[in-house]
Amino acid sequence: MLLSIRSLTKRFPGTLALDDVRFDLKAGEVHALLGENGAGKSTLIKCLTGAYRPDGGDITLDGEKISPRSTSEAQELGIGTVYQEVNLLPNLTVAQNLCFGREPRRMGMIQTRAMTRQADAMLEAYGLDIDVTRDLGLYSVAIQQIVAIARAVALSGKVLILDEPTASLDAREVEMLFEVVRGLREKGLGIVFVSHFLDQVFELSDRVTVLRNGRHVVTEDIAELDRVKLIEHMLGHALETEVDDHATPHDDSAPKRPEMLKFRQMGRAGVVHPFDLDVRQGEVVGLAGLLGSGRTESAEFLFGLRSGGTATDTDGDVPLDTPRKAIAAGFGFAPEDRKTDGIVADLSVRENIALALQAARGWARPIPRAEQARLADMYIERLDIRTSDAEKRVGELSGGNQQKVVLARWLAMNPRFLILDEPTRGIDVGAHAEILRLIHELTAEGMALLVISSELDELIAVSDRVIVVRDRRHVAELTGSDIRTDTIVHAIAHRDDIGEVA
Amino acid sequence: MTNPRLLPLFATIAIFLVACVICYIQFPFMASTRVLGNLLTDNAYLGIVAVGMTIVILSGGIDLSVGSVIAFSGVFIAVLLRDTNLHPMIVFALLLIVTTAFGAAMGGLIHVLAMPAFIVTLAGMFLARGAAYMLTIDSVPIDDPFFEMLQKAYYLMPGKGRLTLIGVVMLITVLVGMIVAHRTRFGASVFAIGGGEQTAKLMGVKVAQTTVGIYAFSGFMAGLSGIVFSIYTGSGYPLATVGTELTAIAAVVIGGAILSGGAGYVFGTLIGVLTMGLIQTYIVFDGSLSSWWTKIVIGALLLLFIVLQKGLLRLSVARLSGGTA
Ligand SMILES: Nc1ncnc2c1ncn2[C@@H]1O[C@H](COP(=O)(O)OP(=O)(O)OP(=O)(O)O)[C@@H](O)[C@H]1O
Ligand SMILES: [Mg+2]
Numbered sequence: 001m002l003l004s005i006r007s008l009t010k011r012f013p014g015t016l017a018l019d020d021v022r023f024d025l026k027a028g029e030v031h032a033l034l035g036e037n038g039a040g041k042s043t044l045i046k047c048l049t050g051a052y053r054p055d056g057g058d059i060t061l062d063g064e065k066i067s068p069r070s071t072s073e074a075q076e077l078g079i080g081t082v083y084q085e086v087n088l089l090p091n092l093t094v095a096q097n098l099c100f101g102r103e104p105r106r107m108g109m110i111q112t113r114a115m116t117r118q119a120d121a122m123l124e125a126y127g128l129d130i131d132v133t134r135d136l137g138l139y140s141v142a143i144q145q146i147v148a149i150a151r152a153v154a155l156s157g158k159v160l161i162l163d164e165p166t167a168s169l170d171a172r173e174v175e176m177l178f179e180v181v182r183g184l185r186e187k188g189l190g191i192v193f194v195s196h197f198l199d200q201v202f203e204l205s206d207r208v209t210v211l212r213n214g215r216h217v218v219t220e221d222i223a224e225l226d227r228v229k230l231i232e233h234m235l236g237h238a239l240e241t242e243v244d245d246h247a248t249p250h251d252d253s254a255p256k257r258p259e260m261l262k263f264r265q266m267g268r269a270g271v272v273h274p275f276d277l278d279v280r281q282g283e284v285v286g287l288a289g290l291l292g293s294g295r296t297e298s299a300e301f302l303f304g305l306r307s308g309g310t311a312t313d314t315d316g317d318v319p320l321d322t323p324r325k326a327i328a329a330g331f332g333f334a335p336e337d338r339k340t341d342g343i344v345a346d347l348s349v350r351e352n353i354a355l356a357l358q359a360a361r362g363w364a365r366p367i368p369r370a371e372q373a374r375l376a377d378m379y380i381e382r383l384d385i386r387t388s389d390a391e392k393r394v395g396e397l398s399g400g401n402q403q404k405v406v407l408a409r410w411l412a413m414n415p416r417f418l419i420l421d422e423p424t425r426g427i428d429v430g431a432h433a434e435i436l437r438l439i440h441e442l443t444a445e446g447m448a449l450l451v452i453s454s455e456l457d458e459l460i461a462v463s464d465r466v467i468v469v470r471d472r473r474h475v476a477e478l479t480g481s482d483i484r485t486d487t488i489v490h491a492i493a494h495r496d497d498i499g500e501v502a
Numbered sequence: 503m504t505n506p507r508l509l510p511l512f513a514t515i516a517i518f519l520v521a522c523v524i525c526y527i528q529f530p531f532m533a534s535t536r537v538l539g540n541l542l543t544d545n546a547y548l549g550i551v552a553v554g555m556t557i558v559i560l561s562g563g564i565d566l567s568v569g570s571v572i573a574f575s576g577v578f579i580a581v582l583l584r585d586t587n588l589h590p591m592i593v594f595a596l597l598l599i600v601t602t603a604f605g606a607a608m609g610g611l612i613h614v615l616a617m618p619a620f621i622v623t624l625a626g627m628f629l630a631r632g633a634a635y636m637l638t639i640d641s642v643p644i645d646d647p648f649f650e651m652l653q654k655a656y657y658l659m660p661g662k663g664r665l666t667l668i669g670v671v672m673l674i675t676v677l678v679g680m681i682v683a684h685r686t687r688f689g690a691s692v693f694a695i696g697g698g699e700q701t702a703k704l705m706g707v708k709v710a711q712t713t714v715g716i717y718a719f720s721g722f723m724a725g726l727s728g729i730v731f732s733i734y735t736g737s738g739y740p741l742a743t744v745g746t747e748l749t750a751i752a753a754v755v756i757g758g759a760i761l762s763g764g765a766g767y768v769f770g771t772l773i774g775v776l777t778m779g780l781i782q783t784y785i786v787f788d789g790s791l792s793s794w795w796t797k798i799v800i801g802a803l804l805l806l807f808i809v810l811q812k813g814l815l816r817l818s819v820a821r822l823s824g825g826t827a
Binding site: 083 | 506507681685686687690693694696697698701702703704705706707708764765
């Protein structure tokens, strides 16, 4: 056994995050670590890499007991990690990030040129040809993610840990990552893989360990498990309804809904080719496309984060030059990159949920505390946010639960037009189904939604209409029975060469 | 395409060059090695302490104690030279040990207690000033042959300008600071902590060691600055250099570093110091302007840089979401 963990325990104030957990990793295997949001996966990883001190338990690596006191110690032991939060420094160059702690030196001085060469070499396997002497923060989240992976791979002499590494990657990038991981497996590394994409788990892993509420549930070969059984292990019960039961019927005879918003000439050359969009009451418009195709930018125009174009509703013009005005007009936007755009880590769950509603009302009219508490409790229950109570700092929630809080914030505002950018990223299967259910409820009440998602199944399940974005242009609009995986895929990859992303 | 992080540095250099041109047009004889020599000598202590401050600010911290530490250093040297027979070099060594340890202790407290640097170094500021008073309440002249030699040591540049010892010490310090900040792993860790302490920790930065190191470095520089200041003034006075920490911070910001940490250049700080010195020289040359004009111009420059930094932040955010995909 390469790595083995015995009776690991970690306590946070108010939560027992890990309770007597065991975990074994063989050399040359990909071992998936699964569980609901807040099950304790990231905590297990952080105990292993010295980011947290466990309260009890033993960790053995190659037969020797270890207790890394800091992440640098773990790195020296040959454990490379990609943490769930994109965890590199935007103010350093790509090369500095990649080589951090292992910079080539002569007489104590970092050799910048050698470092640049080393960094270029590290990125080669990922087909990423970027200028490594520029600040990391200037690149997209996807590129930052790949850089983080490249760094971890380079550090992993024995063990590579990937905590939701694919959250912001598109299909092609995921395939590239998997190739790299398979190569490392061949070389005899042990790889820990955390993901909520079960398809990816089945594609890549050899064995699976499931955690639930901080306890070890099962460890098994992937061949012994199917999707249903796996979900049962994770949730502790069968998933009553998977996506399909809620699917919007896609027949062409759908009733015409009343018109609500008309957007004209949204966009700006170089960002997104100007587009028109009509949204009806209670309608769900899906936006499909590869990462970097202009999906997110389209949404940003609609929300006034970028200016260009006009919007009208039945009462006339809707000013959209700033997000504040958009919010005042009843718009909402749950962004994709919730770590940087969404969460206020130091505020409590309650305060985070009340934030958008408060902004919409204006700060002069504070929401009564009791009302805030009611909202918070309601969404904690509805979205199954795992927290000891509503006053907990959001920064102390698990990654998936933080995302639920951001969603709750915009839902609580009860906007008439809500944009959800990747609403279910990093959210477990159970909550995933619950969120789709919620979307249907909201639209039944008349709210219009724009949903951006890379998961076509999800998009098909919720949308009345799907718009496909490619190369910063809206290239197709599918309605009714045309909304199918094959039609969307065809439209996304219309030209057989898939354009270079980067 | 240049890296946008270089822009504040370019702006700093541009402002300095413009200031030089203005001075030259008004007073052509200012373009002499004499003025240059004086500029370096008069601002030597400030330049040295600003190098330490740059490292601190790069890490997202602040060190308010340095002005008091300089005053303490002057008094410490003067009193020890008066009351003992120790050679000045030994006194210097002792002093540097004391101030470095003082800085390290503050760094340790900041890390262990997870206290804001502002509070801890504010306490340090009062402590050091108090310690200076404990040694003496008067101005103590320094009367020592070796000391005199240091004061008179200079290299005569072409054009009769004097490149003094303390001016050279300042330039060397800047060089050392540049290497430490930009070419060592310690420096990389400083930038990392300035970019985000949690992330830095996950990347394997030894946060405790680095924090202690940062404030120890600043303490050392404050001590060295104190030595230079005592050579410059030839005395020790507990009320000296009140507010120098703020002047140093101003120099760092004018030099293009961002106060919240994670971005900046030590070389920029040198230019910041020289710009401030130049303004002062200009006012002296003019003769009719009163000295508070220095402060007004520095205030305006500070504002300008804060605005510039905000603009840059916008720019890089816009590029991030608009340019690369
Ligand atoms: N720094 C912290 N302080 C307090 N509680 C914490 C902290 N980090 C995690 N927790 C708690 O520990 C539990 C496990 O969290 P963890 O991040 O390990 O979940 P996870 O399995 O990674 O979930 P996800 O799939 O959402 O990432 C959660 O209840 C969380 O609230
Ligand atoms: Mg997690």
